[in-house]
Structure formats: C-alpha cells, structure tokens
Amino acid sequence: GQSLEQPSEVTAVEGAIVQINCTYQTSGFYGLSWYQQHDGGAPTFLSYNGLDGLEETGRFSSFLSRSDSYGYLLLQELQMKDSASYFCAVNRNTPLVFGKGTRLSVIA
Amino acid sequence: NAGVTQTPKFQVLKTGQSMTLQCAQDMNHNSMYWYRQDPGMGLRLIYYSASEGTTDKGEVPNGYNVSRLNKREFSLRLESAAPSQTSVYFCASSPTGGDTEAFFGQGTRLTVV
Numbered sequence: 001g002q003s004l005e006q007p008s009e010v011t012a013v014e015g016a017i018v019q020i021n022c023t024y025q026t027s028g029f030y031g032l033s034w035y036q037q038h039d040g041g042a043p044t045f046l047s048y049n050g051l052d053g054l055e056e057t058g059r060f061s062s063f064l065s066r067s068d069s070y071g072y073l074l075l076q077e078l079q080m081k082d083s084a085s086y087f088c089a090v091n092r093n094t095p096l097v098f099g100k101g102t103r104l105s106v107i108a
Numbered sequence: 109n110a111g112v113t114q115t116p117k118f119q120v121l122k123t124g125q126s127m128t129l130q131c132a133q134d135m136n137h138n139s140m141y142w143y144r145q146d147p148g149m150g151l152r153l154i155y156y157s158a159s160e161g162t163t164d165k166g167e168v169p170n171g172y173n174v175s176r177l178n179k180r181e182f183s184l185r186l187e188s189a190a191p192s193q194t195s196v197y198f199c200a201s202s203p204t205g206g207d208t209e210a211f212f213g214q215g216t217r218l219t220v221v
Contacts (some may be wrong), residue, residue, distance in 0.1 A: 007185065008148070033208060042198060042215055043151065047207040078115035087150060094158075095141050096210055 002026040004099035006088055011105045012078055021104045022088035030091040032064050032071040037101070038084045044051045046073070048091070078106050110134050113212035114199050121189040121220045129170075129184040130214050131199030139202045140182035141166075141210065142174065144195040152196065159180055189220045 004024045012018040024031065031050035049055055049064035049071060061074040071084040075082055083106045089096040109163045112133045118148060121127055125165075133140065143151040153166030157176040171193060173185045182201075199213040 031208065038142070042212040043200075043210075044212070053204040089207060095139075095156045096151050097153070098143075098151040100148060 002090060002092075002097045004088055004090060004097065005062045006086075006099045006102045008100070009103045009105070011107060014078055014080060014106055014108050016078050017074065017076050018078060018104065019076075020086050020088075020104070022073075022099055024069050024071075024088070024090050024099075025093065026090045026097065028094075029066070029091040030093070032062070033091055033096065034060075034062055034073045035087045035089060035098075036084050037087065041092045043087060046086075050091075075104075080106050080108070082106050112199055112201055112211050112213035114197075114216050116216060117214065118217050119219070121186075121218065123190060123220060125189050126185065126187050127189065128186075129155065129197055129199070129218075130179045130181070131183065131213060133199075133201040135201060135203075135211065136179070137201040137203050137211075139199045139204055140177070141202075142172075142182070142184045143198045143200065144168065145198060145215075146195050154184065154197075165192070186218075189218075191220045194218060194220045205220065 006022045009029045033048045034046040037084045050087040052086040086103040087101045115130045141156040142154040155174040160179045173221045197216045202210045
C-alpha cells in the first residue's frame with residue numbers, strides 16, 4: 001500500500017519561513033506533488049518534484065529526496081493569505097494518493 | 109474558463125435516499141476522479157476513470173457507483189445514502205493518470221441525516 005506522513009498543524013509568524021515535511025512509502029513512485037486548500041475551497045496545485053532537488057516557484061519551494069522517501073514544502077515571506085491546509089501527494093501511474101494534510105496558521 | 113464543474117454544491121439527504129453527483133470537465137482530459145474529504149482524513153479516492161469507458165475502484169468505493177458517461181462527464185451515485193457518507197466530495201481531472209497536476213472542482217457538501 002501507500003502511506004504519507006506530514007504534521008497535522010504548523011503555526012508561523014507573518015514574514016517568517018516555514019517548512020512542511022512529508023515522508024512517504026509507496027511503489028511505482030513518479031514524484032511528489034503539493035496542493036494548497038483554503039477553508040471551504042478546492043485543492044489547487046502548487047508544485048511537483050519528479051527529480052531529486054529543489055524546485056522554486058516564487059515564494060514557494062519544494063524539495064525531494066528519493067533515497068530518503070522525503071520531501072518538503074518551503075514557504076517564505078509568509079503572508080496571512082497563506083493560512084490554509086497543505087497536502088503532499090504521491091504521483092504514480094494511477095491516481096494521486098494524498099497525505100492527511102498540514103494546517104498552516106499564519107499569525108501576526 | 110470553467111475547468112471542472114460539480115453539481116450540486118450542497119445537498120441534504122435522508123438516510124436511504126439516492127442521488128447522483130454530477131461532474132464535467134472542459135479541458136479534454138482523459139482521466140477523472142472522485143475523492144471524499146473528511147476532517148483529519150485528507151482526500152480519499154472513491155473511484156476513478158483512467159480513460160473514457162473504464163472505471164476502477166479506489167480506496168473507499170463501498171456504497172458508491174460511478175458512470176463515465178463520455179469524455180467530459182463522470183458521475184458518482186449513492187444508491188442508499190448513509191450518515192457515514194456525510195462528507196465533502198471533490199471531482200478532479202488530469203490529462204492522463206500519471207500526470208503531475210490534477211484539477212479539482214469546487215466540491216459538493218453532502219449531509220445525510
């Protein structure tokens with residue numbers, strides 16, 4: 001089967017940097033994705049890592065280490081609007097398998 | 109730019125009633141999915157359709173059926189609703205099954221009383 005582990009909650013201060021970790025166990029691994037979901041909204045795609053290393057998109061970066069079955073999402077210059085749930089998801093040749101999500105609260 | 113459209117947005121059912129959740133995408137995607145989301149449980153796959161004419165069970169298929177009506181539409185049916193099926197249901201699509209990005213509809217909030 002597949003399993004993903006990520007922290008359930010994280011709190012950080014506006015303007016700071018926060019890292020959300022994700023460890024996974026799966027077969028047929030293609031890559032790791034990250035999705036953002038605001039309360040009452042739909043998940044939206046943030047980033048994808050198919051290879052080891054860091055991918056940067058504006059204030060958000062994502063990292064993957066295949067050998068460690070580990071990845072993280074890094075959010076810089078936190079803004080209040082970044083308060084949301086963040087899900088890591090394993091990409092395989094079948095549908096995405098999601099972690100249970102990390103609820104990020106950004107405080108002033 | 110409609111993307112993935114789900115109807116209805118909200119629904120209240122009595123135990124034992126049936127209903128169909130509708131989903132349509134206008135991106136010419138081959139693959140479509142139904143997930144349910146419960147507090148603290150993340151997104152769990154109910155059924156998916158890798159391509160038109162095929163459907164497969166996901167992690168939590170019991171109590172549900174699906175129909176891939178055509179390439180655009182993928183419906184989810186609850187034949188006899190139970191309180192345990194109270195959840196938020198999301199339809200999603202992607203160009204193919206192994207793609208990097210899935211696009212989600214806005215969700216259907218279903219309450220079974």
